[in-house]
Structure formats: structure tokens, C-alpha cells
Amino acid sequence: MKLTGAQVLCQSLIEEGVEVIFGYPGGVVLPLYDTLPQYPQLRHILVRHEQGAAHAADGYARVTGKVGVCLATSGPGATNLVTGVANAFLDSSPVVAITGQVARHLIGRDAFQEIDITGITLPMTKHNYLVLDTGLLARTVKEAFHLARTGRPGPILIDIPRDVFEEKVEFHYPSQVDLPGYKPTVTGNPLQIKRAARLIAEAEKPLILAGRGIMISGACEELAALARAQQIPVVTTLLGIGCFPEGDELSFGMLGMHGMAYANMAVSQADLIIAIGMRFDDRATGRVNGFAPNARIVHIDIDPAEIGKNVRVDLPIVGDVGAVLKVLNKQLEPAKNMAWFRQLDDWRRKHPLDTDGEGDVLLPQYVIEKIDEVTKGEATIVTGVGQNQMWSAQHYCYNRPNSLVSSGGLGTMGFELPAALGAKIGRPQDTVWCIAGDGGFQMTLQELGTIAQEQAAVKVAILNNGYLGMVRQWQEMFYGKRYVATPITCPDFTKIAEAYCIPALNVKTREEVVPAIKKAMAEPGPFLINFQVEPEENVYPMVAPGAALDEVIEKPKKGGS
Amino acid sequence: MAATKHTLVALVADRPGVLNRMASLFRRRGFNIDSITEGHSEIPNLSRMTIVVDGTATMVEQVRKQLDKIVDVIKVTDITGPDIIARELALFKVKAAPANRSEIMQIVDIFRAGIVDVSQNSVIVEATGDEEKIDSLYELLRGFGIKEMARTGRVALSRGGPPAEKPSVRKKKKN
Numbered sequence: 001m002k003l004t005g006a007q008v009l010c011q012s013l014i015e016e017g018v019e020v021i022f023g024y025p026g027g028v029v030l031p032l033y034d035t036l037p038q039y040p041q042l043r044h045i046l047v048r049h050e051q052g053a054a055h056a057a058d059g060y061a062r063v064t065g066k067v068g069v070c071l072a073t074s075g076p077g078a079t080n081l082v083t084g085v086a087n088a089f090l091d092s093s094p095v096v097a098i099t100g101q102v103a104r105h106l107i108g109r110d111a112f113q114e115i116d117i118t119g120i121t122l123p124m125t126k127h128n129y130l131v132l133d134t135g136l137l138a139r140t141v142k143e144a145f146h147l148a149r150t151g152r153p154g155p156i157l158i159d160i161p162r163d164v165f166e167e168k169v170e171f172h173y174p175s176q177v178d179l180p181g182y183k184p185t186v187t188g189n190p191l192q193i194k195r196a197a198r199l200i201a202e203a204e205k206p207l208i209l210a211g212r213g214i215m216i217s218g219a220c221e222e223l224a225a226l227a228r229a230q231q232i233p234v235v236t237t238l239l240g241i242g243c244f245p246e247g248d249e250l251s252f253g254m255l256g257m258h259g260m261a262y263a264n265m266a267v268s269q270a271d272l273i274i275a276i277g278m279r280f281d282d283r284a285t286g287r288v289n290g291f292a293p294n295a296r297i298v299h300i301d302i303d304p305a306e307i308g309k310n311v312r313v314d315l316p317i318v319g320d321v322g323a324v325l326k327v328l329n330k331q332l333e334p335a336k337n338m339a340w341f342r343q344l345d346d347w348r349r350k351h352p353l354d355t356d357g358e359g360d361v362l363l364p365q366y367v368i369e370k371i372d373e374v375t376k377g378e379a380t381i382v383t384g385v386g387q388n389q390m391w392s393a394q395h396y397c398y399n400r401p402n403s404l405v406s407s408g409g410l411g412t413m414g415f416e417l418p419a420a421l422g423a424k425i426g427r428p429q430d431t432v433w434c435i436a437g438d439g440g441f442q443m444t445l446q447e448l449g450t451i452a453q454e455q456a457a458v459k460v461a462i463l464n465n466g467y468l469g470m471v472r473q474w475q476e477m478f479y480g481k482r483y484v485a486t487p488i489t490c491p492d493f494t495k496i497a498e499a500y501c502i503p504a505l506n507v508k509t510r511e512e513v514v515p516a517i518k519k520a521m522a523e524p525g526p527f528l529i530n531f532q533v534e535p536e537e538n539v540y541p542m543v544a545p546g547a548a549l550d551e552v553i554e555k556p557k558k559g560g561s
Numbered sequence: 562m563a564a565t566k567h568t569l570v571a572l573v574a575d576r577p578g579v580l581n582r583m584a585s586l587f588r589r590r591g592f593n594i595d596s597i598t599e600g601h602s603e604i605p606n607l608s609r610m611t612i613v614v615d616g617t618a619t620m621v622e623q624v625r626k627q628l629d630k631i632v633d634v635i636k637v638t639d640i641t642g643p644d645i646i647a648r649e650l651a652l653f654k655v656k657a658a659p660a661n662r663s664e665i666m667q668i669v670d671i672f673r674a675g676i677v678d679v680s681q682n683s684v685i686v687e688a689t690g691d692e693e694k695i696d697s698l699y700e701l702l703r704g705f706g707i708k709e710m711a712r713t714g715r716v717a718l719s720r721g722g723p724p725a726e727k728p729s730v731r732k733k734k735k736n
Contacts, residue, residue: 122582123589127632147632181574181635305626308619 005134006035006165009098012141014041015173018069020060020425021045022053026073027113028100031165045425045454048446050077052418054084055444058093059415059422062405063380063430065218067094067148068422074100075113078159079120083412085155086124090409091239092216094153096144097121103163104132118159126154134167139174146177151184152303153216184302188319188327195315196274196298197331203272205294205340206232209255209284212239212408213277213301215401219322220244223276225329231336233344235263237278238393239408245399247377252344256284258390261541261552262347268550269343270295277301277321280310281409290548300324351541353394354555362510364388364463364533368395371433371461374517379403379431382420384440385411386470388463390539392435414443417460421447424456431459431521438464438490445496451526452500459520460528462493465535473538478545497528504528562617566595567641568717569612569625572602574633579608582631592616592624596714607635611647611716640719647717651695652677653686656706665705672698683708 003011009032013021020043025033036044047053050072057068068088072081078099088095102111118128127147129140137160144156200206214223220243227234227250234244235255244251253260255267264286267273273295278284285291291311299306299313300321307316317324353365368391371379377397382405383389389406398404405423407415420434441462451458463469472486497504507516507529520527540555573579580599587594595613602609612628614621621639628637657665657679665684669676674688688698695712 118578119581122578122585179632182632303630305623305630307626309623 001171002168003171004031004035004165005137005160005167005169006032007038008134008137008169008171009141009160009165010035010039010042011171012138012173013069014039016141016145017066019043021069021071022047022056022060022422023071024050024053024073024077026077026100028074028102028162029071029165031162032100045450047418048449049444050080051084051414052421052444052447052450054081054095054097055087055412055415055418056422056425057095057097058084058088058091059382059405059419060426061088061094063402063423064426065402066426067096067145069096069098071098072100073113074102074117075115078115078117082120082124085121085157087407087410087412087415088155089124089126091407092153092212093155094148095155096148097155097157099157099159100165101130101159101161104161107161118157121157124155125157128157128159130159131161131164134164134169137164137169138171142174143177143179146179147182151182185304185318186320186323188300188317188324190327192315192317193324193327194331196317196328199272199296199298199315200230200274200332201335204337205270206230206272206274206337207266207270207295208232208234209267209273209275209278210234210236210240210243211276211278212237212243213321214240214243217277217302217320217322219277219325220401222322222325222329226325226332229329229332229334231338231341232274233266233341235266237281237284237408238406240278241393241404242398242401246397247399249345252348254393255549257286257543257545258394258539258541260394261351261554262344264541264543264549264552265347266344267292268294268548273297275299276325279306282310285311286543286549287546290550351554360509361534362508362513362531363537364465364531365391365395366510367461367463367513367531367533368392368435370513371517372396374514374521375431375433379433380405380423380427382406382416382423382432382434384416384436385413386437386440386468387473387539388435388437388440388469391463413440416440417444417447417451420458420460421451421454421456424458425454432457434458434460436460436462437469438462438466439468439488441493442490448497448500448502452502455525457524458526460526462528462530463533464490464493464530465533465537466490467535470539472536476536476538493528493530502526502528504530506530506532508532562619564616567614567616567621567639568645568647568715569614569621569628569637570640570717571610571612571628571637572604572635573608573610574635575601575606575608576633579633582633583628586627586631590627592620598714598716600716611714613715640717644720645717646720647691647715648689649692649695649713649715651688651699651710651712653688653699653702653707654683654709655686655702656682656708657684658682661705665702668698668701674698
């Protein structure tokens with residue numbers, strides 16, 4: 001039987017196990033939207049801006065491990081997706097973005113709402129397609145999902161002209177893909193793994209740097225086995241948070257610009273770094289030529305192009321980290337580096353994080369700590385970018401994989417609310433907290449409308465300091481306290497929430513914090529709390545840009561203590 | 562580490578936009594490309610590209626691996642070394658009055674090049690060879706006045722053996 005292109009697309013999405021599409025209709029995708037009701041298994045969530053669709057698909061993908069799907073019309077619909085697609089690209093998130101395109105005979109003629117979206121997204125997608133032959137649509141969808149979710153995951157964009165949606169073709173969904181140019185290396189080189197085992201046996205101060213690749217690979221247990229067999233301390237990247245329980249005594253938190261002082265000291269002192277599923281981002285390494293000066297570096301990653309891209313690597317292993325760790329773990333002899341562990345433990349005791357302000361001030365760190373307490377560390381935390389993100393990373397104790405959802409590589413303000421929506425849709429049984437700053441929240445707050453319409457029980461905590469806080473902090477520390485364009489006024493966020501029929505609270509004092517969080521949790525639907533926090537609180541510890549990781553600036557000690 | 566010229570050979574799908582994907586990669590990662598040529602390969606629907614990159618071994622390895630990540634790129638091999646045949650085609654439109662035509666022809670003969678067009682005031686010289694040969698010929702012809710020049714950039718194959726970049730014998734990624 002012949003199907004229209006729109007039906008082919010829907011059937012193909014169902015074949016790929018898609019349940020949710022975050023989208024926004026428009027002219028050229030009308031034939032597709034008209035077809036959607038024939039496929040009730042595809043739940044369409046109407047966002048308020050296409051950027052929100054891409055971020056929601058990204059958040060959905062990160063918490064479920066499935067491919068997130070977003071959909072937009074041609075022209076401005078497509079360009080609005082771009083930030084979200086770029087965000088998914090830099091954080092290796094499996095997203096399939098579908099855009100409508102003007103009809104084939106109009107392509108290249110600057111037709112109404114025509115834009116070259118495959119050209120635009122070329123440097124920020126793992127691959128993209130413009131479907132000019134309706135007969136190739138099913139195969140294209142098959143390839144797109146395969147590419148998005150395998151190897152190093154990433155976003156794939158499929159641009160579909162309007163008349164392709166309408167043209168009738170024979171539907172046959174391929175069972176296999178044929179991509180001769182795409183064969184990710186899964187199994188690690190056994191010789192290299194053997195060498196790694198030897199380096200681990202020889203090391204006196206080994207340290208694991210764990211990234212999100214571990215969670216993508218589903219290798220958290222293998223990681224834990226490696227760490228525990230050898231008593232190797234584990235430090236994570238921002239996106240690696242959750243791959244190893246932070247409550248474990250072998251967990252030494254996050255490294256990098258706002259990493260724990262003891263984590264950064266550990267990197268600087270280690271004689272062996274085992275970097276797993278991470279890519280040595282500059283925010284994680286600090287000044288590269290001062291990075292881990294005493295260590296040999298083993299780098300395990302599925303993307304060969306990451307090996308040696310940013311830091312020198314002594315022993316590379318290309319492969320799926322789970323597959324590699326399974327083999328590596330079999331070759332390890334139990335050993336305990338207790339002296340090294342005690343050293344790190346001692347640093348950890350001497351450099352605790354401070355969450356108490358002076359007197360009655362409400363510190364943002366305190367808010368995060370209380371959300372941790374009330375949710376017993378079991379919530380999924382979705383953050384914005386900046387100070388709120390760093391405090392969320394530092395002060396919540398993450399014990400589950402993918403329990404922190406954050407824009408790491410692109411650093412996209414406004415990611416938090418739509419991504420939290422996507423996370424909640426993906427994991428409806430989870431408590432999802434969106435931790436926002438007052439700046440980033442104003443970038444995508446229209447998605448409150450989507451949250452209200454879907455009755456998605458996202459709990460929003462705004463750490464409101466009246467500044468674009470992280471930029472203000474840099475102005476304070478590196479630009480002579482000249483606060484240019486960082487003081488920002490806010491609407492009354494509780495009134496905004498109420499306008500969307502979302503209950504909300506203002507919190508100004510420490511005493512109000514826990515009751516407010518509990519009230520939000522008791523509410524069956526969405527809830528918003530505006531925390532009026534200390535305006536000029538800074539994120540510490542900090543490694544200044546261009547400094548090495550051992551040059552940590554810690555929070556100034558309170559007077560007298 | 563010293564920068565040297567490397568010859569990369571890529572087998573790519575013969576699809577619209579492939580060159581664009583590669584060019585975009587060079588631009589955004591700041592790789593400097595000396596030349597890039599593309600044409601059909603011996604396999605239907607696949608093109609073979611020759612890319613000349615000037616850079617350190619580390620940088621060129623990064624170029625190779627990044628190119629290899631492009632889905633339409635089947636395989637990229639760095640064939641730099643003594644065991645390659647590298648050629649370039651050049652066309653020179655040289656000013657040539659009847660008086661000095663024979664002198665030009667002598668030079669052309671020495672270089673085993675050919676004259677493919679003659680007009681009132683100029684000749685077109687066609688030459689094939691490695692870059693050094695083309696450069697030397699250019700230096701000699703320059704004295705007569707070169708009105709136009711077109712060079713293809715390097716095309717290269719490795720000597721003997723199976724093609725290094727055949728998809729069927731795709732080597733395991735070096736670690």
C-alpha cells in the first residue's frame with residue numbers, strides 16, 4: 001500500500017520507538033500535522049518556541065537514553081531550533097530534529113520561509129539530510145536514528161520539503177542501515193588495555209576522571225568495579241556527575257574551574273590519570289600545559305578524534321567505555337592505594353564547601369543543599385548556566401546516573417526550563433527540579449505555558465540575585481568591579497507563574513526555605529519558588545581562566561574563624 | 562614539531578554537499594589546506610580526494626580523524642612518504658611572439674610538457690608532474706610573461722599493494 005511522505009515519517013518514527021515529539025507547527029509542515037492524529041501513539045507536545053522543542057528533546061534524551069525528537073517548520077522555525085541543536089551537539093546528546101522545507105520546485109528561489117537549514121546546521125550536527133526523494137525518506141529516518149544513538153551520540157537533522165510530505169510512495173522500513181563511512185570502534189585494542197592494566201598496577205597515585213560517556217555507554221557499574229577493586233579515587237567532569245555515587249567515599253567530586261579544591265589538587269598530584277568518556281574541555285582542564293603535570297594519561301573514549309585533541313595522551317584506548325572497562329577490569333589485581341586515598345581524604349576534610357552566610361542572609365548554596373535534603377538526593381536536577389549551575393553541581397549530592405541535566409559544552413542560558421520539561425516527560429515518575437537563575441529563566445520562561453498545558457510537574461527554583469551572576473562575578477574579580485550590563489530587573493516571577501495557573505511562592509529568609517520546598521513537593525503539578533538570595537555571592541572554589549588547576553581560589557574565610 | 566606537507570587521500574560518497582562538509586570542517590577547526598582535488602574513483606558512486614595539508618604530524622592526524630568522522634567520508638589515509646606517486650596538471654598561457662616561440666618550445670620539450678594551443682601572441686603549455694617540476698617550469702616561463710595560469714593541485718596514489726583506503730579492507734583504527 002502506498003503512503004504519503006508524512007505517513008512514512010510517522011510510521012518510521014514509530015518503528016524507531018518514538019513516543020514523544022516536541023514541536024511547533026507552521027506552513028510547510030501542515031501536511032505532517034494533519035497526519036499526526038492518525039498515529040495517536042506519537043504524543044505531540046506543543047512548545048512555545050522552537051528552541052524549547054530542541055532543549056526539551058535534549059533533556060528527554062539525556063534522562064531516558066532514548067533519542068529525543070523535535071519538529072519545526074521551515075525558515076524561522078528551523079533557525080529557532082539551531083541553539084538547541086548546537087547544545088545537543090556539544091554535549092553528545094542523541095536528538096533527531098525534523099524540519100519542514102519549502103516544496104522541491106521552490107528550493108533555491110528564496111521562497112517564503114525558505115532557509116538552508118542543512119547548510120546552517122552542518123557544523124553542529126553529527127550528520128544531516130535534505131530529503132529530495134520521497135522513496136528515500138524511510139531509509140533516511142532509519143539512518144538518522146542509528147547515527148544519533150550509536151557511537152558518540154549527537155543530533156541529526158532531517159529537512160523535508162512540503163511536497164515530500166504529500167507524495168505517495170510504497171512504504172518499506174529497512175531493517176538495517178548501510179553506512180560504509182560510519183563504523184564506530186566499539187572494542188578496545190586488547191594490547192592497549194593490557195598496557196593500561198599494567199600502568200594501573202604500577203601507579204601509586206592513580207585517579208579516574210569520569211565523563212558523561214560512561215553514562216551514555218551504560219558503564220556505571222564497570223566504573224564502580226574499577227574504582228573499588230583498586231581503591232582509585234574518582235573525580236568527574238560537570239557532565240560526568242552521577243556516573244559514580246557522590247556519597248561514596250571514593251568520590252572526590254567535580255574537577256575544573258569551579259571544581260572541588262581537593263579534586264583539582266588530586267589531578268595535579270596524581271601520577272596516573274585514567275580519563276574515561278570525557279574530552280578534556282578547557283573548563284575541566286584549566287591551563288593545558290599545567291594540567292596533571294606529574295601524571296601519565298590513559299584516555300578511553302569512543303571518538304578517536306578526541307584522543308590527543310586537547311591534552312597529550314600517553315595511552316589511548318578507542319572504544320565503547322563499557323566494553324573497554326569490562327575487559328580491563330578482568331585484568332586488574334586487587335590493590336589498595338591507601339596512602340593516596342588518605343591524602344585525598346585529608347584534603348577533602350580541610351576544604352569543605354561553605355553554605356552558611358553571615359547572619360541571616362539567604363545563600364543560594366543553602367537553597368540547593370535544602371533541596372538535596374528534602375528530595376533525599378533522589379531528584380533529577382536540571383540547571384541553567386552560570387552560578388546556579390555551579391552551585392547545583394557542587395551542593396547537591398548526586399547518586400544516580402543522569403540525575404544532573406546541564407548544558408556543559410555550549411553553556412546555553414535558557415536551557416533549564418524546556419530541558420526540565422523534557423526530563424519530566426521522559427521520567428514522569430521522577431521528581432524534577434529546574435534550578436534557574438533570574439537571567440536565564442527570562443530567556444525561555446514562555447515554556448511555563450507548555451508545562452502548564454501538559455501539567456508536567458516540574459518544580460522550578462529560581463535563585464534570584466538580580467544579576468547575571470556569573471558575568472558579574474567575573475566583572476568583580478577581573479574587571480575592577482565594573483558591573484556593566486549585569487544588573488537585571490525581573491518581573492514578579494510568582495505573578496508570572498500564577499498567570500500560567502502555576503502555584504508559586506516567594507522566599508526571602510532561611511526559615512522559609514524548607515517549608516517552601518516541601519510545599520512544592522506536595523503539589524501534584526508544577527510549582528515555582530522565587531528565592532531572593534544574597535545578590536553578590538560568588539562561586540568558589542575557582543580556578544581563574546588561564547590558570548592551572550592547582551591555582552585554586554577558595555572562598556574567603558569569614559572574619560575571625 | 563616541524564610543519565611539513567602531508568598528502569591525505571580520502572574516499573568519499575559521491576553526494577551533493579560532501580565537499581561542503583569537508584570545507585566547513587577545515588574552516589571551523591582552523592586547518593590550513595594547500596590544495597584539494599576531487600574526481601571519480603574506480604568504485605561507482607565514490608570519489609577520491611587528494612588533500613594536501615601543511616602542518617605538524619599531530620595536527621594532520623587531527624585533520625585525518627575529524628575528516629573520518631564525516632559520515633559521507635568512507636576512509637581517509639595519510640599516504641605521505643616516499644612510496645607515493647603525486648602529480649599535478651598545470652596550464653600556462655604564455656606570451657609568445659613568433660620570435661621567441663622556438664625558445665619556449667625547447668623549454669617545453671625539456672620538461673616533457675606540450676603546447677596545446679597557439680595563437681597570435683600566446684601559447685598554452687600543458688605540463689604534468691610533481692610540484693617541484695611545475696614550479697621550475699613556471700619560473701622559466703615567467704621570463705616570457707605568463708598571462709594566465711591554472712593548476713589542479715596534487716593528485717596522489719600510493720605505490721603497489723592494495724589501495725590503502727578501500728572500504729572492504731578498512732583497517733582498524735590505530736590507537
